[in-house]
């Protein structure tokens with residue numbers, strides 16, 4: 001199988017992009033796939049969540065042609081392979097402004113590696129780094145916290161993605177929207193419905209993945225540089241990311257796209273920390 005490259009994006013920070021990149025990667029590895037994570041955010045949350053601080057080599061070295069991408073890969077405590085980032089990546093974003101074909105760099109770097117999946121964690125804006133991720137990717141997962149204001153952000157994200165598809169990368173597919181930090185509230189459920197109808201109208205399919213429940217365990221695991229899979233394998237958050245990985249594998253195998261989350265998603269999934277407000 002040729003490598004499938006997927007970016008996780010949103011124009012808002014703190015919505016679970018990094019958590020999603022890391023947990024999707026680990027779920028795919030647990031399903032027997034080879035996976036490379038790429039931290040493309042100068043805030044380097046993915047590297048930190050994988051327990052990698054002040055890496056000796058980073059994505060900056062690749063952009064500045066000191067090392068090939070394959071020579072920068074390190075392993076997390078969970079055994080995930082990652083190209084780490086640090087804050088110097090912000091300087092790369094500025095330097096790229098004046099480059100010819102500035103959106104194409106990452107795509108070329110990735111030509112030198114062979115994995116079943118490459119998962120790219122992006123910064124929360126459509127800058128040149130995110131454009132590099134979009135040009136290198138076949139699939140996009142749009143993360144959204146399940147809040148009403150985030151719906152407006154979703155409209156902007158879709159607008160940008162559609163421009164990228166028509167002008168630069170017609171192969172780019174929106175795999176679906178992933179509601180994260182989902183609580184047992186009327187508000188969250190209404191947001192889910194709004195997201196569904198927005199997608200039905202704009203994409204022709206209600207491409208909403210099974211929501212990821214809100215729980216402090218994600219933050220706890222990332223503090224330890226781990227995912228929740230070994231730490232709390234049976235809890236709903238781990239299962240929700242397994243279900244996302246299954247959808248991704250289905251797409252990679254036969255091209256089928258997320259149409260609708262499982263029927264249970266209209267009911268809020270079990271959530272450990274949130275109050276059971278109906």
Ligand code: ADP
Nearest residue numbers: 013014015016017018019181213214215218219
């Ligand atoms: P982003 O990459 O979009 O900025 P992160 O993945 O870093 O977002 O998540 C922001 C914070 O929220 C982190 O502390 C993370 O541990 C926490 N978090 C992520 N997903 C969840 C969730 N489903 N429930 C509760 N907290 C979460």
Ligand code: MG
Nearest residue numbers: 017018041045
């Ligand atoms: Mg992040």
